[in-house]
Structures are given as structure tokens and as C-alpha cells.
Amino acid sequence: MQLFRTKSVEQTIAETGEEGRKLKRNLTWWDLSIMGVAVAVGAGIFSVGAQAAAFHAGPAVIISFLIAGIVCGAAVMCYAEFASMIPVAGSAYTFTYTTVGEIMAWIIGWDLILEMLMAGSVISKYWGVYLNDFMRLMGWGLNTNITIGGFAVDVAPIIIVAFFTVLLVFGTKIGARVDGAMTVLKIAIVFFVVIVGFFYVKASNFTPFVPPSQPADSVQSSAAVAGAMGQPLWQWATGMTPSIYGVPGILSGAALVFFAFIGFDVVATASEETKDPHRNVPLGIGVGMALIIVMYMLVAIVTTGMVSYTDLAKQDSPSLATAFELVGANWAAKIISFGIVLGLATVVMVLLLGLTRIVFAMSRDGLLPRGLSKTGKHGTPAGLQIGVGVVVALVAAFFDIGVLSDMVNIGTLSAFTLVAISIPIMRAKRPDLPRAFKMPGNPWIPILIALANFWLMLNLTVLTWIRFVVWLAVGFAIYFGYGYWHARLGKGDLTEQLSAETDKAVNG
Numbered sequence: 001m002q003l004f005r006t007k008s009v010e011q012t013i014a015e016t017g018e019e020g021r022k023l024k025r026n027l028t029w030w031d032l033s034i035m036g037v038a039v040a041v042g043a044g045i046f047s048v049g050a051q052a053a054a055f056h057a058g059p060a061v062i063i064s065f066l067i068a069g070i071v072c073g074a075a076v077m078c079y080a081e082f083a084s085m086i087p088v089a090g091s092a093y094t095f096t097y098t099t100v101g102e103i104m105a106w107i108i109g110w111d112l113i114l115e116m117l118m119a120g121s122v123i124s125k126y127w128g129v130y131l132n133d134f135m136r137l138m139g140w141g142l143n144t145n146i147t148i149g150g151f152a153v154d155v156a157p158i159i160i161v162a163f164f165t166v167l168l169v170f171g172t173k174i175g176a177r178v179d180g181a182m183t184v185l186k187i188a189i190v191f192f193v194v195i196v197g198f199f200y201v202k203a204s205n206f207t208p209f210v211p212p213s214q215p216a217d218s219v220q221s222s223a224a225v226a227g228a229m230g231q232p233l234w235q236w237a238t239g240m241t242p243s244i245y246g247v248p249g250i251l252s253g254a255a256l257v258f259f260a261f262i263g264f265d266v267v268a269t270a271s272e273e274t275k276d277p278h279r280n281v282p283l284g285i286g287v288g289m290a291l292i293i294v295m296y297m298l299v300a301i302v303t304t305g306m307v308s309y310t311d312l313a314k315q316d317s318p319s320l321a322t323a324f325e326l327v328g329a330n331w332a333a334k335i336i337s338f339g340i341v342l343g344l345a346t347v348v349m350v351l352l353l354g355l356t357r358i359v360f361a362m363s364r365d366g367l368l369p370r371g372l373s374k375t376g377k378h379g380t381p382a383g384l385q386i387g388v389g390v391v392v393a394l395v396a397a398f399f400d401i402g403v404l405s406d407m408v409n410i411g412t413l414s415a416f417t418l419v420a421i422s423i424p425i426m427r428a429k430r431p432d433l434p435r436a437f438k439m440p441g442n443p444w445i446p447i448l449i450a451l452a453n454f455w456l457m458l459n460l461t462v463l464t465w466i467r468f469v470v471w472l473a474v475g476f477a478i479y480f481g482y483g484y485w486h487a488r489l490g491k492g493d494l495t496e497q498l499s500a501e502t503d504k505a506v507n508g
Contacts, residue, residue, distance in 0.1 A: 004101030005489055007365075009433060012088050012098055016272055021364050023089060024379030026173040027274045032284025033291070034180040036267045037187065038346035039354075040292045045190060045343065046336055047319040048257050049300040054312035056253035058211035058245055059304040062297065064253035069293040071456065072258065074449045075416040076289050077439050078423050079268045080282035084436035085426075087277030090361030091268040091354075092415040097365070099422040099429065106483060108415050109362045110475035115411030116266070116355035117392065120161075120348060124396035127344040128156030134337040157396035164349040165389030169382045172273050172353065179349045182342050187295070189339035193320065193332060194298045200327045201305035211309070213246025233458050233465050255459035257296075258409055266354030269361075282437035356381060356388045366491075367483035410468050413457045420450040 016022065053061040082095040090097075093109035128144055135142045144156035167175040244252075267288065271281045299320060303312075307326045312318040324332035360381050363372035376382040424443030426433075439446060484490070 003103040006101050007097050007489055009086055009098055012086055016088055021373045021375055023272045025273055025275050029280035029284035031176045032267050033288035034183050035350050036288030037291050038179050038183040039266050039350035041343055045299055046340055050303050050312055050318040052253040052256045053304050053309045054318045056244055057249045058309040059206045060210045060250050061253050062300045064250050064257050065296050065300050067254040068258040071452045073289050075420055076285055078420045080285050080437045081435055081439045083268045083271045083281040084278045085433055087271040089269055089272040089357040092419045094361055095422055096418050099425045106479045108418055111411040111414045112358045114471050116351050120351035120392040121395040123344050123347045124157035124161050127160050128154040130340045131156050134341050137334050137337050153397050158393045160345055160348050161389050161393040164352055168353055169385050171378050175349055179346050182346050186339050186342040190295055194302050197302035197306055205305050205308050211245040233462055252459050255456045258456055266350050269354045269357035278436035356385050366486045366488040410460055410464055413453045417450045417453040420446045
């Protein structure tokens with residue numbers, strides 16, 4: 001079996017012109033930047049920093065954000081090089097297919113499906129929770145939870161998923177414009193809250209900046225690390241006593257807040273729909289990443305500066321709103337709640353887009369049924385988009401999926417690791433290919449990036465790794481039962497079939 005067979009870059013680009021499976025290029029670098037901010041700035045900006053400060057790193061969560069931002073930003077530069085060279089839907093899956101080979105591409109594609117399906121469902125579910133919380137704060141007396149035949153159903157996830165599914169069916173540009181307007185508004189809310197929060201900051205709350213390490217069970221909270229299954233994998237493997245704060249707390253905090261930076265692999269999936277992708281994809285990714293790092297760092301400084309991390313640790317679910325409540329500024333809860341509702345809505349749209357494009361790319365290659373990759377008159381895979389929307393909405397509406405949030409992180413980090421490794425491989429394999437953007441420091445910096453991402457993976461819990469292995473086992477069963485035998489790359493007539501399109505892509 002040829003498990004490591006690879007596609008040529010020319011062949012990959014040529015396939016984007018296949019009749020009936022062609023996406024429309026109409027996105028700009030600004031659309032991509034806003035898309036990245038949209039998916040990375042959701043409820044997490046108001047909560048994940050506070051939780052990491054309370055139960056992992058204390059005020060040193062600022063360092064955790066910096067570590068996660070540097071690792072993610074470096075990985076994003078690897079994506080930018082590939083996207084400028086191979087502007088094709090599929091992101092890390094497509095990049096890996098041209099370098100490491102089909103089996104690794106399948107693993108990454110399968111991981112990305114896990115990441116975006118879980119993230120889309122979780123975020124849709126939480127959108128309903130925060131929408132109801134916002135309506136409660138406003139005193140409207142409305143609720144989106146209903147009972148059907150003895151089953152409790154939240155219709156809010158169905159509504160938000162259906163709304164963005166319809167927009168994406170009619171065109172990625174339309175969805176991007178609506179998402180962009182909402183994203184600009186939520187950015188304004190974030191900066192407003194940060195500016196007000198600075199008036200409550202006290203320097204004493206930053207001391208000690210790195211709290212001394214202590215046993216995890218010393219913090220009595222449902223969010224604290226508890227038991228072997230909730231222990232970071234590397235601590236469990238080395239027999240280390242579960243601990244929080246100190247240097248281990250900073251590192252585990254970085255693994256937690258890394259969730260805040262995911263999304264740029266989703267942006268890369270839209271490169272096939274971007275005008276002048278060789279210029280606009282690297283620019284859009286870079287600008288978006290810079291905006292996100294600045295926003296998260298500011299929120300982390302304000303959250304830990306307003307109240308002591310020990311006070312945050314006494315709360316069951318600490319957030320930026322908690323910090324405002326503890327200093328007596330209860331009015332801020334309404335503004336933050338509205339910002340969360342807006343923030344989560346924009347995340348849902350980008351995840352729906354990303355999940356669809358990953359499945360689309362794998363289907364076009366034959367690893368999944370080819371019928372899924374058909375596009376309609378609007379230049380979008382309408383049938384697939386609707387199908388994805390139905391699955392995400394049903395999972396979000398009927399299942400309790402909060403425990404699966406870490407699966408998003410491990411799927412993203414595994415993809416980041418392989419993309420980083422692929423940079424020096426592709427440089428050696430195809431030095432002749434034009435690159436509008438080059439990752440500096442090849443090969444050592446990409447290798448260090450891969451190791452850093454893998455280290456963050458080791459800081460995820462044992463239970464997360466067990467679920468990840470099970471997901472991979474299901475993926476291998478599908479690949480060896482269907483994907484390998486139906487892949488277009490394995491069909492003898494593929495080269496002749498694509499030769500004319502390849503020449504056209506290269507020369508025209």
C-alpha cells in the first residue's frame with residue numbers, strides 16, 4: 001500500500017478549476033483578518049484568562065498568553081508560507097498532502113474535522129446559554145429552552161447555525177460581510193471594557209507575579225485540576241504530583257489559553273476563495289494575529305489587575321465579569337454579556353465555513369464521497385454546507401458537549417505540529433516554487449515550533465489524549481475501509497485527466 005503517496009503542488013492547484021467543484025474567489029486580506037479575529041475572539045476573551053489566572057498561573061497568566069501567542073503566531077507564519085504557495089481549500093490537510101503524504105494528510109484532515117465539529121457545536125451551545133443569560137440580565141423574561149416529548153431542547157443553537165448556514169450557502173462574501181460588521185462591534189466592546197477596567201487596576205494585585213507552586217487540590221474548585229484523568233499528560237507520565245501555579249502553572253495555563261488563539265487554520269481554509277491569495281492570505285493572517293495578541297494581553301492585564309487571583313479562585317467560574325462584580329461595577333456585566341453573544345455568533349460562522357471546506361477538500365480528493373464536493377450556482381458547496389449545519393445544530397441542541405472542549409485544542413495543535421514540520425520538507429523538495437512569504441529561520445525555527453506545539457499537547461489532560469486516540473482509531477477505520485481505495489491519487493488516469501488543467505494553472 002502506498003500510504004505516503006503525495007500530490008504535486010501543480011496538480012493540487014489544477015484541481016481547483018474542476019468544473020462543478022470550483023469555489024469563487026471574492027475575499028480580501030481584510031476579510032481574512034476579520035475572519036481570524038471573529039473565530040479567536042469569542043466568550044474566551046472574557047473568561048479563559050480569568051480561569052487560567054485563578055487555577056493555573058495567577059498574574060503570570062500574562063506570560064501564559066505570551067507563550068501561547070508566540071507559539072501560535074509562529075505556527076501561523078508556517079501556514080502563511082504554505083497558503084501563499086498553495087492557495088487551496090483544506091488548510092493543513094492540503095499542505096500535508098503535498099509534503100508528508102496521504103496517510104498523514106488524512107490524520108490531519110480527520111483531526112481538523114474533530115476540532116471544528118466540536119468547536120462549532122460547543123460554541124453554538126454556549127451561544128444559547130449566554131443569550132439566555134443576557135436576556136435575564138436585561139429583565140426580558142424570555143428563554144430559548146423548550147420541552148419536546150419529554151426532551152429538553154435549546155433552540156438557540158439551531159437558530160444561529162441556520163442563520164449563518166443560509167448566508168454561507170448564498171456566498172462566502174455575504175457571510176464575511178455580516179460577520180465582519182458584528183466583529184468590528186465586538187472589538188469595540190472589548191476595548192471599551194478594557195479601558196474602563198484600567199481605572200480599577202491596583203498594582204498590589206500583581207504581587208506575587210508568579211505564585212509559588214502548590215498541590216492542585218489546595219484550590220477547592222470544580223475548575224481545578226483533579227484526579228489522574230484531569231492531570232496534564234506529562235505530569236502523569238513522570239509521576240509528578242498534580243500542581244498549580246509556579247512554572248508548571250504557567251505552562252499548563254499556556255496550554256489552556258491556547259484555545260483563545262485557534263482559528264487561523266480556519267482562515268487558511270478560505271485561501272481558495274481569496275483574491276490574489278499569494279499576497280492577501282499572509283497579510284490577512286498576520287494582521288489578524290497581531291490584533292488578537294494585543295486584545296488578549298490587555299484583557300489578561302486588566303482581569304488580574306482588578307482583583308487578586310486568590311479571589312478569582314474562590315469563584316466556580318471566574319471571568320472578566322466576575323472581576324467587575326468584585327469591584328462593585330455590576331453594570332459592566334450587561335455590556336460584557338452582550339459582547340459575548342456577539343462574539344460567539346461570529347465564531348459559529350467561521351467554524352461552519354472551516355468545517356465545510358475541510359470536508360470539501362477531502363471529498364474532492366476522493367478520500368470522502370465525491371458527491372459532497374459539488375458546488376452550486378453561488379460558487380459554494382451548498383449541499384455540504386447545509387448538511388454540516390444540520391449536524392452541528394443537532395449536536396449542539398441535544399447533547400451536553402462542554403466536556404469535549406479540550407478536543408478542539410488537541411486537534412489544532414496536532415495540525416500546527418505537522419504544518420511546521422512540513423516547511424523544511426517542502427523547502428528541500430520544491431525549492432523552485434514561488435513563495436510570496438517565507439518562514440524565517442528554516443529549518444530550525446519550524447522544528448522548534450513543532451516541538452513547542454507538541455509540548456503544549458503534552459500539557460493537555462490524560463482524558464483528552466484517550467479521547468483523541470479513540471477518534472484517530474475511528475478515522476483509520478474509515479480511511480482503510482474507504483478513503484485509500486477511492487482516493488483520486490490512486491487512480492491511474494488521474495495524471496492524464498489533470499494534465500491540461502495543470503498546464504493552464506501553471507501558465508495562466
